Amino acid sequence: MTPTRHAVKELENSSLSSLVSVNTPKSTNLVPHFKPHTVSPFRNRHSALLDRIPQTDFEHELQEALRESEYRDRKRKEAMVETFATSVLQNMYVKDVKTHLEHHEKQSQKKKSKNRIFGDGMPKLMTGDDFFNTVVESEKEREKDKQEKDERRIINTNHTEVLREWKKEENARLARNRAVRETYQKATKDWKEEDTSARIEGRRPRWEKPKQGKIESFVPRPKKPTAAQENGVEDEDE
Numbered sequence: 313m314t315p316t317r318h319a320v321k322e323l324e325n326s327s328l329s330s331l332v333s334v335n336t337p338k339s340t341n342l343v344p345h346f347k348p349h350t351v352s353p354f355r356n357r358h359s360a361l362l363d364r365i366p367q368t369d370f371e372h373e374l375q376e377a378l379r380e381s382e383y384r385d386r387k388r389k390e391a392m393v394e395t396f397a398t399s400v401l402q403n404m405y406v407k408d409v410k411t412h413l414e415h416h417e418k419q420s421q422k423k424k425s426k427n428r429i430f431g432d433g434m435p436k437l438m439t440g441d442d443f444f445n446t447v448v449e450s451e452k453e454r455e456k457d458k459q460e461k462d463e464r465r466i467i468n469t470n471h472t473e474v475l476r477e478w479k480k481e482e483n484a485r486l487a488r489n490r491a492v493r494e495t496y497q498k499a500t501k502d503w504k505e506e507d508t509s510a511r512i513e514g515r516r517p518r519w520e521k522p523k524q525g526k527i528e529s530f531v532p533r534p535k536k537p538t539a540a541q542e543n544g545v546e547d548e549d550e
Contacts, residue, residue: 330342331344337413338413338417339410339411339413339414339417343403343406343410346399346400346403348396348399348400349392351389351392351393351396352389354386354389356382357382358378358382361375361378362375362378362379362382467536467537467538468536471534471536471537474534475533475534478531478533478534481531482531485528485530485531488528489527489528492524492525492526492527493524493527495525496522496523496524496525499522500521500522503517503519503521503522506518506519507521
């Protein structure tokens with residue numbers, strides 16, 4: 313058995329078996345805790361020995377060996393620091409993903425549990441207070457969901473009508489602006505011809521240089537209101 317397979321086998325028999333499982337991960341699965349080790353400061357500990365002039369070939373070889381050892385030690389520390397930094401960032405990411413996964417599981421569980429009074433498979437005393445309260449809460453949830461769906465449908469219908477009116481008015485605005493520009497361009501062309509004739513004949517133009525009419529500003533596309541905003545508007549109208 314290879315070392316990798318042996319490690320996987322060990323994980324399968326531990327509390328971290330979810331890491332090598334083919335099943336969909338859950339927010340309750342354990343995540344290995346990162347424990348960083350202390351890294352000694354980056355400094356040359358034997359600079360005095362390396363600065364000395366070797367007297368023999370043996371001393372020169374020892375210096376080179378020491379220099380290589382310090383170089384390897386520095387590279388090892390740099391690799392450790394990079395590994396620690398990567399592990400910290402990965403832990404932050406895993407924590408964030410785990411939070412989102414937990415929220416997703418709660419939402420899924422909430423959807424499954426709706427309107428399922430007998431969904432847990434346990435016996436119920438139908439005349440008991442707990443069962444009655446459960447039925448009442450279930451009815452409230454159903455009514456609330458129905459009301460929210462109705463509100464969303466009304467909002468969508470109203471917003472569609474508002475968009476239709478906005479689009480109609482926007483097309484009309486564009487047409488009016490286009491007519492203003494075309495009128496101005498034609499008037500400018502006629503005035504230039506009159507101005508040229510006036511210069512040739514040594515007189516003033518018979519009318520003043522035209523000015524472009526007012527261009528209507530763009531009206532932003534209306535945004536779809538939320539249910540709270542829609543109810544607020546209705547309350548103010550009442």
